[in-house]
Amino acid sequence: MARTKEQNEKIRETRKEVIRNAALSQFVKQGLFSTRIQDIATEAGIAQGLLYHYYASKDEIFVDLINDALDKTIGASYSVRDMDTDPCEKIRFSLERLVETIENSQTFLDTCRLITQATNSTAIPQAAQDLIQEKRNIPYQVIEKIMEAGQKEGTIIAGDPKMLAIFFWTSINGLAIYYSTNKNREVKLDYRVIAAMFLIESEREDKNHAKDKTVFK
Amino acid sequence: MARTKEQNEKIRETRKEVIRNAALSQFVKQGLFSTRIQDIATEAGIAQGLLYHYYASKDEIFVDLINDALDKTIGASYSVRDMDTDPCEKIRFSLERLVETIENSQTFLDTCRLITQATNSTAIPQAAQDLIQEKRNIPYQVIEKIMEAGQKEGTIIAGDPKMLAIFFWTSINGLAIYYSTNKNREVKLDYRVIAAMFLIESEREDKNHAKDKTVFK
DNA sequence: GTCTATATCCAGATAGAC
DNA sequence: GTCTATCTGGATATAGAC
Structure with a gap:
């Protein structure tokens, strides 16, 4: 079970990186303020709501x-x-x-x-x-x-x-x-x-x- | 009366310049998207609603x-x-x-x-x-x-x-x-x-x- | 974990009184 | 021309079903 926990952590970190890459691409094009959470989620290939399981806010990313x-x-x-x-x-x-x-x-x-x-x-x-x-x-x-x-x-x-x-x-x-x-x-x-x-x-x-x-x- | 019209036009243009200067100062500090119309109006010393008598939108400024x-x-x-x-x-x-x-x-x-x-x-x-x-x-x-x-x-x-x-x-x-x-x-x-x-x-x-x-x- | 649906908030733009 | 009050739309963040 301890192993599963580590793996989960790893998967979670990988997923966060996908989100960061998506966010970087959007921020560079549109800037922080006109980039919507929806834009980042779409580019990352996930639903908008799910993003909040990884980051508490756009600012945090x-x-x-x-x-x-x-x-x-x-x-x-x-x-x-x-x-x-x-x-x-x-x-x-x-x-x-x-x-x-x-x-x-x-x-x-x-x-x-x-x-x-x-x-x-x-x-x-x-x-x-x-x-x-x-x-x-x-x-x-x-x-x-x-x-x-x-x-x-x-x-x-x-x-x-x-x-x-x-x-x-x-x-x-x-x-x-x-x-x-x-x-x-x-x-x-x-x-x-x-x-x-x-x-x-x-x-x-x-x-x-x-x-x-x-x-x- | 034709004269009054010209004068009005001049006053209007002066006022627009005050608004532009206020907007420039705000845009430079905060960027286009996190600057609110309210911020520009406040810096220009006018009410938020009045700004729309001079400019149709933030984008236009x-x-x-x-x-x-x-x-x-x-x-x-x-x-x-x-x-x-x-x-x-x-x-x-x-x-x-x-x-x-x-x-x-x-x-x-x-x-x-x-x-x-x-x-x-x-x-x-x-x-x-x-x-x-x-x-x-x-x-x-x-x-x-x-x-x-x-x-x-x-x-x-x-x-x-x-x-x-x-x-x-x-x-x-x-x-x-x-x-x-x-x-x-x-x-x-x-x-x-x-x-x-x-x-x-x-x-x-x-x-x-x-x-x-x-x-x- | 992941989605959809919704509550909440806030800024842009408009309406109407003075 | 100028203000205050209000409507409206849209984005963030949350709730709840699967």
């Missing part, structure tokens, strides 16, 4: 999603921070991976849009606002530190590292939203162009040529 | 605001396009003005946030979506053309000009939203750092020094 989104972003930034290379390469590598992710991961695009939406509104649940307050600056701080180190090293352009970090993330975020909302996708994203913008000229040329050899052999 | 916001952005980009200088200087000058505007104009910050909100949702009124579809790309195209010309001239960095244009606008937009939602304002915005990112190194140094003399004399 939203808070769960925001928390996931922030944790994923923080995790990604930590993995860059902990790389065993110089700052210049960290910037280049992270941009390469982020651009790749924009092109290939719908979840990443949705995550960017959800956080943008949440950051841009004071009407979201208090718990979500608290999470944002608590966690949102971490990725900015990580990149800021890397920019600072790169400037000391002489590989990153001059300027307030805090501003460069904001620039770094808002650009990625902006590209993701642009990419997500312009389905024709007529733009070819090239991480090397973006990376070059943060690097001083000499470094820029040298490393780009080195990169060319490995990436486009 | 929103569409008006989106139209204004898009026209302002387009107007700004045209004034840059029509400047009588080389592309490199156009980029530098427009960034200087835009950063200045971020720091001094609450309306500009609100406008950025409203457009971001609208672009990021499919639940907004159809008329607003049509306006965005029709007008939103113009500022991107204007900057794209300038980037292209600058590349031919040898003053703008390499890369798909379409991507550079997206980068240009998303960065400004991102800075505006960051600035708007982080009231501490601990970051000193410096347009020259941003401008330098779009310019090739030699141009970057020369022109920056020339600029220093005129701007910080």
Whole structure:
């Protein structure tokens, strides 16, 4: 019987994830407030009433999603921070991976849009606002530190590292939203162009040529 | 009596502007859907029912605001396009003005946030979506053309000009939203750092020094 | 666990008095 | 023109049958 209880718990968690995915898709398209519980239930393939067996309210789902989104972003930034290379390469590598992710991961695009939406509104649940307050600056701080180190090293352009970090993330975020909302996708994203913008000229040329050899052999 | 009619029309238009300003402030804070007609009326200092003598619905106000916001952005980009200088200087000058505007104009910050909100949702009124579809790309195209010309001239960095244009606008937009939602304002915005990112190194140094003399004399 | 049916609430929009 | 009071519709959340 103890086993059955565990299994039930697992099934329940799986079901909650289906609901979260449905909710994410709806929130990104319609926003928190014009998404109805009915919309989420329909997309999740269950009856509207049943949703309340898993979540107490629409807000609760939203808070769960925001928390996931922030944790994923923080995790990604930590993995860059902990790389065993110089700052210049960290910037280049992270941009390469982020651009790749924009092109290939719908979840990443949705995550960017959800956080943008949440950051841009004071009407979201208090718990979500608290999470944002608590966690949102971490990725900015990580990149800021890397920019600072790169400037000391002489590989990153001059300027307030805090501003460069904001620039770094808002650009990625902006590209993701642009990419997500312009389905024709007529733009070819090239991480090397973006990376070059943060690097001083000499470094820029040298490393780009080195990169060319490995990436486009 | 014809005169009275004109005056009434003028008063009416003034009153509508008060309502639009109230609505903009609310939409930016709470979003279109969680803003109630009551909220707008209260901020405008009138009764809820009276609002319907000026606007038929909440959506109608929103569409008006989106139209204004898009026209302002387009107007700004045209004034840059029509400047009588080389592309490199156009980029530098427009960034200087835009950063200045971020720091001094609450309306500009609100406008950025409203457009971001609208672009990021499919639940907004159809008329607003049509306006965005029709007008939103113009500022991107204007900057794209300038980037292209600058590349031919040898003053703008390499890369798909379409991507550079997206980068240009998303960065400004991102800075505006960051600035708007982080009231501490601990970051000193410096347009020259941003401008330098779009310019090739030699141009970057020369022109920056020339600029220093005129701007910080 | 899952559904359908329903109670409750609240915001948009209207009506009517002043 | 302006207000208060009210109608109406729709969404959340609950209750109850299976």
